[in-house]
Amino acid sequence: MILDLSDPATLGALGAGALALLLLVVVLAMSARLRDLSRAQAQLTGTLAGLADAQARAEAGTAAALTDGAARTAASLGALQQRLAAIDAAQSRIEDLSSNVLGLQDILSNKQTRGAFGEIQLHDLVAKALPPDAFTWQATLTNGRRADCLIHMPDPPGPLVIDAKFPLESYEALLAEPSQTTKTAFRAALRTHIRAIADKYVLPGETADGACLFLPSEAIYAELHANHPEIVREGFVARVWIVSPTTMMATLNTLRAVLKDHRMREQAGDIRRALAALGRDVELIVERAAKLESHFDQARRDVEGIATAAERAGRRAERLDAFDFGEEAAAKPRLAPVIRRG
Incomplete structure (x- = not known):
């Protein structure tokens, strides 16, 4: 069969078939594209799910890290x-x-308050070492001078004065600038203070032939003995003994022993009378004990006599129970031994 291309119907049929074929090709291509798009969408969906899971895990880890960090x-x-x-x-x-240190500095910078500060330390030491009636504070002497502390020692040596003031300004200047000038000023201040104590508080016939200079600082005491021994020797010559809190306590313990010995010697007569009375009491106790022992001996003999009579009465009761009325041989009395006393 031969197609006549010049025939419009034939051309129309051919055009329609080509169009149908084209449409079929397009449909097939679209179907393949849709399948590719479906697979891509499925893959994208899995990827998005994985991303969502990873994001959830990342968010959980971040939240835990943030919580731990917080x-x-x-x-x-x-x-x-x-x-x-x-x-x-x-x-x-x-x-x-700092305020306490500043307060202490203010105290030590004033002579009157510095003396009160030394008196407080001295008061504590003396009150711990001596009985209350063995010392007096701020005692007035016959020359009108006031002693910081007066120890009532027996004569000899007599009442002992303890001075609680000390030249702090010169010592502070020596610490601030240790030079020959400050050393000389420190020694001069101590010499002046030692002479003042000797003139004021060493009164023949009224006080002891010496006095004590109390330093409430072991540092000043060590400085004196280490670098200024001539001051200590001059104090010995002037009969002014320089003491620190440690040596003051040792000195007070020695004074307490002296006071105790003096009071014991004063009370020796009373002690002897008390011992004599105690001896008489002991003799009376011995005498009464001897009498009590003799009473015990008599009671023992009486008990032995009672036992002998009870034994004899028992034998007679046995004979009466046996209807034995014969003569009973006279039992020899049991005599208690006689205790002779020398």
């Missing part, structure tokens, strides 16, 4: 707050200590 941060902040509180407390204590 906890550590809170703990660090708490520890920091505690340390800051401790620093504040330490700063407060340092401020209090």
